[in-house]
Amino acid sequence: MPTAILPDGTRKSYDHDVPLKQLAADVGPGLAKAALAAVVDDQVVGLDYILTGDQTASVRFVTKKDPEALGVLRHSCAHVMARAVMRLKPGTRLAFGPTVEGGFYYDFDTDEPLTEDDFPAIEAEMKRIIEADEPFERIEESREKALEICRSLEQPYKVEHIEEGLADHDTVSFYRQGEFVDLCRGPHLPSPKAIGAFKLLSIAGAYWKGDQSRQQLQRLYGTAFFNKKDLDAYLERLEEARRRDHRVLGKKLGLFTISPLVGSGLVLWLPKGSIVRGELEKFIRGELEERGYLPVYTPHIGRIELYQTSGHYPYYKESMFTPIVLEEDEQYLLKPMNCPHHIMIYKSRPRSYRELPLRLAEFGTVYRYEQSGELSGMTRVRGFTQDDAHIFCTDEQVEQEFRSCLEMTQFVLDTLGLTHYRVRLGFHDPSSDKYVGDKEAWREAEASLVRVCEQLGLEAEAEEGEAAFYGPKVDFVVTDCIGREWQLGTVQLDYNLPSEERFALEYIGSDNRPHRPVMIHRAPLGSLERFTGVLIEHFAGAFPLWLAPEQARVLVVSQKFEEYGREVQRRFKEAGLRVGGDYRSEKIGAKIRDAQLEYVPYMLIVGGREAEQGTVAVRDRIEGDQGPMPVADAIERLLEETRARTVRQTFTSSVGLGDRNAQNVY
């Protein structure tokens, strides 16, 4: 006999199979009314779920206060949307319709393309469907019956999914609402009435099963909430995120620009952005020096043979700018990677084990011909500078070096207050042939990565297929303000480029015999372009003092005090601070407002009182008026905050439709 264990520990037993709907009613009429779904043994299910036989399960009912409810609601809303589209565009083939962070989508194969102009009609139809309030009805069928149903509904994608994706399922489930029947795992709301507010957000193309060689579908994105207030709040957060977008702020604050005449994906760093980049480079350079790296410089082009030897050319030919051809046998590539150049520095003379580990570092600028549709502000570009280095070491040194690289990356991210990142272990995909090197070396390398991460207490998740072609890696991945993920820092282990088939690197060991070194590729920031783009959003344009293009600005109360203002400005400048001055014939309120809007961290306000006493009235961008203090004290205060690289404010929230952890995929 089925038994349910409720959250408060009470057990309810039945002498017959019992649907959760009834269980809820037995617990109380209030619950029966409020319950939207349930969690049975950690699995979210609908109220149509039936406790059977000798099943003993923990059951927790989900109401709109529980976080699980929103996902169920959105998935139901996706069905409502699909039903509306089916009504408006008969014959549409349905693909997948999962929930994603922030909402849901559904993929359609329509005869005529959908456009945003179709949204009002679809939304109106959805509204009618919700108001009609027909229940979602779960139907379980055998595979054969299910195939028959999907064939009769003329839903070829569903047929394919039952045949392939669900090959190991004996039965599959459908949900029916009125005339609309869809293959679906569920769960759904008891009825659509709970969908209090929804909105279609965008339309885009998407490939069937994510495969570029297959049919392109129309992906309709939307979001839904229990009430209008939550929807409005979400839309407001989207707006805010948009204002924090590095492309918007980069333009507004004069940090960078991109000119079609120069070329798309090629960043022009404006003076203010260049200051931020320069400070980051200075910071990294200091760390490199302390950690025993040696600076090198290499040219921006190299002969094509260099990249044929490394293996990059055959693998990434399509993603490179086409070769510069001088003569048949003399071709050059704009370098897409720094490693082959650094390898040639290693190879410039015989190496002894006494030199290892040899750490060669360069802010190396590389060029990659990224697909046009991929380009995005500073985060995906065609020319970028990596804070790159390659470490050549012995087998015994690998783990220690690898650990140091991870520690440096963590240190750099911590310094900037970037704490919301995930660590991804990029492992090879055993079913792919894109990797070079023997299996044993890969196995060993991946095992050592896991070991080091465990030692450091790094919570890392392994992902197959994310490795570089020459070795596994550890990536630091952050999410931007609209929910997209970007890889920043990376540390990669490489047993292949040093190998006989590639560059045949050697060092002479203590036994006076040649040995093969191991390489580590690493870049804590990744690229300065992408990192700066992410930082702009991370600080919402308000950089901490040490990075701020203009650290302080002298504001004179009236132009009568310009002379004293310029004297103050000179003293701050001599102390090494980046200080501007506002001597316009504006009122002090206007000058403060402008400085605030430009995110100048400190305002130095001077008028008659300050001129007389040799002080400045310091106004903190965050805290406001700090009152007057001697010029020397103010300088010392700012210098101290700069030296400490203090981070006082960050913004980490992200909204949008990122599809990590997509639920209910069919």
Added chain:
RNA sequence: GCUGCUGUAGCUCAGUCGGUAGAGCGCGUCCUUGGUAAGGACGAGGUCACGGGUUCAAGUCCCGUCAGCAGCUCCA
């Protein structure tokens, strides 16, 4: 690269049915000289992304190119 959308002043955007372009901010000049988030007046500023086409007439309609946006795919 693919699907959909967009491109008007330095920026953000309006421009109805096809009838030769507007606002706010910013910028310049002048007045104003002030005490912690917007003082006032006047003025300059446009190849309506680019190239074709339809039309008596195109910012507006059609085609192409370039660029951007959203998503997919890719990412050494």
